[in-house]
Amino acid sequence: MASDSPAEQVRYLASLLAGTSIGLLELTTAEGSFRLLRDGLSSAISPMVAPMVAPKGTPGGDDVCAPTVGVFRHAHPLQQAPLAPPGQQVQAGDPLGLMQIGSLLLAVQAPRDGVVDSVLAADGAMVGFGTPVVRLR
Amino acid sequence: MFDTVLIANRGEIALRIQRACRGLGLRTVAVYSEADADAPYLQAADQALCIGPPAPGQSYLNQAAILFAAKISGAQAIHPGYGFLSENAGFAARVEAAGLVFVGPSAECIRTMGDKVAAKRAMRTAGVPCVPGPDQALPSGPAAIHAIADAIGYPVIVKAAGGGGGRGMRVVHEPATLIDALAVTREEARRAFGNAEVYIEKFLSHPRHVEIQVLADSHGNALWLGSRDCSLQRRNQKVVEEAPAPGIPVAQVAAVGERCAEACRQIGYCGVGTFEFLYENDAFYFIEMNTRLQVEHPVTEMTTGIDIVQQQLRVARGERLSLHQADIVCTGHAIECRLNAEDPRSFAPAPGWITDWVLPGGFSVRVDSHAGAGYRVSPYYDSMFAKLIVHGATRADALDRMRLALAEMQVGGIATNLALHREIMDDSGFTAGGVDIHHLERWLAARAVA
Numbered sequence: 324m325a326s327d328s329p330a331e332q333v334r335y336l337a338s339l340l341a342g343t344s345i346g347l348l349e350l351t352t353a354e355g356s357f358r359l360l361r362d363g364l365s366s367a368i369s370p371m372v373a374p375m376v377a378p379k380g381t382p383g384g385d386d387v388c389a390p391t392v393g394v395f396r397h398a399h400p401l402q403q404a405p406l407a408p409p410g411q412q413v414q415a416g417d418p419l420g421l422m423q424i425g426s427l428l429l430a431v432q433a434p435r436d437g438v439v440d441s442v443l444a445a446d447g448a449m450v451g452f453g454t455p456v457v458r459l460r
Numbered sequence: 461m462f463d464t465v466l467i468a469n470r471g472e473i474a475l476r477i478q479r480a481c482r483g484l485g486l487r488t489v490a491v492y493s494e495a496d497a498d499a500p501y502l503q504a505a506d507q508a509l510c511i512g513p514p515a516p517g518q519s520y521l522n523q524a525a526i527l528f529a530a531k532i533s534g535a536q537a538i539h540p541g542y543g544f545l546s547e548n549a550g551f552a553a554r555v556e557a558a559g560l561v562f563v564g565p566s567a568e569c570i571r572t573m574g575d576k577v578a579a580k581r582a583m584r585t586a587g588v589p590c591v592p593g594p595d596q597a598l599p600s601g602p603a604a605i606h607a608i609a610d611a612i613g614y615p616v617i618v619k620a621a622g623g624g625g626g627r628g629m630r631v632v633h634e635p636a637t638l639i640d641a642l643a644v645t646r647e648e649a650r651r652a653f654g655n656a657e658v659y660i661e662k663f664l665s666h667p668r669h670v671e672i673q674v675l676a677d678s679h680g681n682a683l684w685l686g687s688r689d690c691s692l693q694r695r696n697q698k699v700v701e702e703a704p705a706p707g708i709p710v711a712q713v714a715a716v717g718e719r720c721a722e723a724c725r726q727i728g729y730c731g732v733g734t735f736e737f738l739y740e741n742d743a744f745y746f747i748e749m750n751t752r753l754q755v756e757h758p759v760t761e762m763t764t765g766i767d768i769v770q771q772q773l774r775v776a777r778g779e780r781l782s783l784h785q786a787d788i789v790c791t792g793h794a795i796e797c798r799l800n801a802e803d804p805r806s807f808a809p810a811p812g813w814i815t816d817w818v819l820p821g822g823f824s825v826r827v828d829s830h831a832g833a834g835y836r837v838s839p840y841y842d843s844m845f846a847k848l849i850v851h852g853a854t855r856a857d858a859l860d861r862m863r864l865a866l867a868e869m870q871v872g873g874i875a876t877n878l879a880l881h882r883e884i885m886d887d888s889g890f891t892a893g894g895v896d897i898h899h900l901e902r903w904l905a906a907r908a909v910a
Binding site: 391392393394423424425449451452453454 | 512525
């Protein structure tokens with residue numbers, strides 16, 4: 324692959340990516356950096372999650388907790404719409420928000436099917452492991 | 461240069477590092493596991509971030525989580541404290557690769573000292589006295605190995621090159637059992653340290669544990685800060701430490717100390733470190749170097765008047781040492797007792813809630829602790845909850861002060877080794893000074909029979 328042109332390399336990476344559910348690929352090399360973004364984001368990022376944190380039972384529903392220390396994002400940096408606004412129907416495995424650590428993005432997955440009751444952590448909030456970030460009902 | 465330090469540790473040392481940062485005007489980021497969420501020292505940090513569940517592997521040993529916390533908090537340096545990741549060369553390399561400062565020596569220095577055979581070779585080159593035995597990998601043939609052991613003279617000790625801290629070793633008293641002992645130690649070493657290399661040394665039967673504290677900057681300057689005696693041990697765990705090591709001529713310590721400083725210069729060491737020696741029949745024998753801050757550093761602080769943790773941070777910032785060897789004077793005597801939450805008979809860790817907490821005080825009494833009334837000693841980590849340190853004009857003075865301090869101190873709600881320390885301070889062997897590393901176990905065995 325090293326002998327191929329940059330355009331062919333990108334096409335090759337895109338073809339590899341198409342076979343996965345990875346939503347965003349960022350590569351930084353000595354020559355520069357580039358991003359490959361797949362369409363259909365909501366189904367895309369979920370496999371990138373850190374081990375899921377067991378939801379903590381609350382009277383109003385289940386609190387979904389941050390799977391890692393990071394900056395909580397309601398939406399993907401390249402998209403306007405929040406991933407899981409209150410009232411949204413979600414299925415187990417859907418991303419409810421993202422943990423951002425520098426250029427790395429990790430999804431916070433819905434542990435079960437349900438409806439988003441409220442988003443507990445502010446967009447851009449620095450949260451620790453285990454911090455409740457989204458409440459499901 | 462960094463102005464924010466992430467403290468990748470917990471308990472008393474996390475608080476100790478926080479105080480040193482504060483003294484230098486540095487911001488602190490505390491990271492903690494869910495088990496430590498209520499620890500009072502987190503309140504004093506500029507920022508505190510939970511990095512994982514209680515199990516150390518998922519929190520205090522979780523390199524990715526610690527680097528994540530550094531990234532989002534903007535910390536430019538990571539202080540590993542002692543234990544956990546403090547002597548992990550791979551972690552030091554990752555911290556450096558992330559563009560952060562590891563408050564400690566380079567990954568390469570940690571790696572060299574972590575390989576006990578390589579360390580011994582480096583020490584011999586610098587003229588540091590070592591235990592008799594080769595500083596090369598063992599030959600493969602049994603005859604050649606026997607020849608080495610015969611040349612050293614029995615008893616010998618087989619040690620894992622990747623071991624340390626008293627783990628991965630076996631004493632051999634006669635040639636007939638040598639090859640079997642090698643095979644077993646190799647297998648244990650492979651499993652425990654991922655490195656099957658072993659080496660052979662002369663076994664010293666009644667040594668003291670004496671160590672030299674060093675401090676080095678990144679400009680080629682290295683100092684030694686005096687000796688410590690940590691011979692009172694139980695199962696290779698230090699129980700009481702003191703500075704200086706009693707009864708060893710000052711000139712002899714100085715000669716060895718200067719070799720240690722020279723070794724630091726030769727290997728390009730930066731930071732604080734400890735050269736550990738066995739001391740037997742009036743001679744020093746290097747065993748290993750700890751490339752980190754140590755639990756017992758306060759006794760050296762008390763006798764030298766130097767804040768070792770502040771100095772460690774200063775050299776990590778790239779500052780040149782403002783001290784010279786001639787400035788370093790050991791004054792008086794200091795003793796430290798490690799206070800553990802443990803069953804006084806079985807020594808099993810005894811975590812629990814601290815209900816009563818009365819600290820000793822007065823002239824030259826220091827308590828380094830993160831605990832207090834209402835604090836819960838966690839079952840997940842080391843059971844040490846405080847270090848009691850005293851300084852005196854003489855050793856006898858320090859012993860008197862420690863007895864008073866131990867009598868004053870009260871900890872309720874958990875089982876502790878306070879009573880053991882009170883007994884030790886009245887033990888004729890310890891008070892005379894200069895006992896060997898088996899003294900405490902012998903004394904405990906005798907007490908159990910009585």
